[in-house]
Amino acid sequence: MVTPVRALPLAQLRERSSEKWREYPDDVLPLFVAETDFPLAPAVTEALERAVRDGDTGYVASRTPLAAAYAGFAQRRFGWTVDPARIRSTADVSMGIVEILRRVIEPGERVIVNPPIYPPFFDLIEEAGGIVQRVPLRDTGESWELDLEGIERALADGARAVLLCNPHNPTGSVPSAQSLDAVARLAEQHGAAVISDEIHAPLTQPGVPFTPFLASGDAAQRIGYVVTSASKAFNLAGLKCALMISASDETTAVLRSLPIEVEWRTGQFGMLAAVAAFTPESDDWLDGLLVTLDENRRLLGALLATHLPEARYRMPDAGYLAWMDLTGLGWGPNPSKQILRQARVALHFGPAFGAEGAGHVRLNFGTSPEILTEAVERIARARATISAARG
Template identity: 65%
Template sequence: MSTTPLRALPLETLRRRSSTKWRTYPEDVLPLFVAETDYPLAPAVTAVLAEAVASGDTGYTPADPGIRDAFAGFARRRFGWDVDPAGVRSTADVMMGVVEILRATIRPGDGVVIMPPVYPPFALCTDEAGGIPVSVPLTDTGAGWEIDLDGVDAALAAGARAILLCNPHNPTGTVHSAATLAALAGLAERHGAVVISDEIHAPLVADGVVYTPFLTAGASAARVGFAVTSASKAYNLAGLKCALMVAADDATMRVLAGLNPEVEWRTGLFGALAAVAAFDEASDEWLDALRAALAENRALLGALLAEHLPRAVYRTPDAGYLAWIDLSAYNWGDDPAAFLLDAAKVALHHGPQFGAEGAGYARLNFGCSPEVLTEAIARIGAVARS
């Protein structure tokens, strides 16, 4: 039985929101930049938050708010991944988890492999943790993006001691194969390095795409790896501040257990309550409806670009609601988003912020209504034709 796609909220409702997406630009700008979505919350999330407000449940987050077991159940249902709740700890957000794991596993000045074009905080948080970003760009095969395993091997041989993996990848939407992840784990183990895998977009992998949680990609991956994830991207809960750090080996579990207690105290109570509700089986129907809506928008975006921006290069992402679009053929400079904000009144994310490999690119968030997406691409197309 097909799933009815989730419908986005109307613009007049969205413009009453106070989040970054809706308060950064004036009302004549269509905001398709930051990773927030325009859909109503999952009903179970709304219910638990409303009850918390009604009862004044706004205190400190308890040591075990139920999120370990909730995530383990979700991972088993959705990914076939058996997570030991004992290997799960929480914190405020994914990048905070990355910083704290780096601090626990590298020495100041150690190299940390990042794979641009990649989420801009990867480099910033490496700096915060005392590491030095070592760029090993993804390889553009002409059909997609792949990890440069030889480049990673060389970086580790030169002294890098950690790898920041993004899987599913932001901004390209790439889901790396199990074989690639196993090979990456083998390199890390051979060189005495760790892999920290940001898997925040995993709940939104497209139908027909095989997603492999890094920690399941073989014995080496379990020994060298940490996963960091959250309900925040799929369920639009970023402001509630709750993320999970996951380990699957006795040694890596000890690393998480040894983190400063403040790391876990930073978990937001509303974030924990909402995440438990999101990961519950009762929210699976909502998640499937969201995934159906995003599948339609992935296809719609391709059709709109073919119609209005035929020289743009767009590869349908394997996951998520972020599109990485090469606009260099239009000669709008290294940062097309900066030009289009003024020329088209459409806010996209700036390609060069994802690394030098982002020159000529922009990232577009299609987690919106088909009508908003259509209007945005029509506006950009009008600029291209002028």
């Protein structure tokens, strides 16, 4: 039987020194940045405690168990066979994206993204010398899908790379294997590369098919890269460890061409924690976390239906981020400002995710039911107060 993972008490969370708990005053409920409120997986805690006790705080080694640990995790969780020899590590997913982009595009070439999209994607492409090419997701009314026709037009017009988010942030949607394979074949046809950010993959809900990009077909293996990490599922972002994965001799040669400094930026604690997260000892904890996130995504839907029926919310299939359309509240293109000011709840700004984010917010439900309930009730009270003031 799976034991749900429960969030820490609010008073204990406020003792944390991370961005989530230091950006705003204590009267604000912080549900903006992608940090969770759960205790660490026991195996991760043990690995870090052992390292501190032993003074194991030096440089990360050139040979570590990280690649083998991830290969085992990918096989167990996704049915994906990964060759550990085709994995390199770095500090975080963003750094991995930039370093690969620098190898697969020339300065001034365009890179496709699918907004609304994780805001740093825009900056990462510019950092790598590229130009953002927007091909928005298609909203079918029931789900979000990759716009394959739009991607094909952009590639035919000269875009040299596609930067995917699989599963997608902020919508929590999970592209089908067929759509990923189609993207790969289009990219190969036009001589482009595909980089797939799969940091939220371990948080795909049971019953929802998740396909790693490199497992979607032969074309993906020839032209694709996966960049991933334990940091979102296991809340390890501050420890700095991510993986860059290839599946062909050509793409592996690209990863091996990266300066050794790219790999040495991997954090020693990050590597140790990731190994512990990816081993079978942490599987039960991750299963329990998924149960809790399932409860919370459903609770959020019920709270919105009761207190904020104007909100449009589609339950995500992966992750702990909710993409909410609050246009019906009449709070302008960036309702998070009004919510912060009037309700003292911090949400991520919708417009930061692209023009498609106007009127939207992103809410992190990786917290306790009590905090989630209080946040929605605060927003509802603010709406009532504002409506009364308007007469």
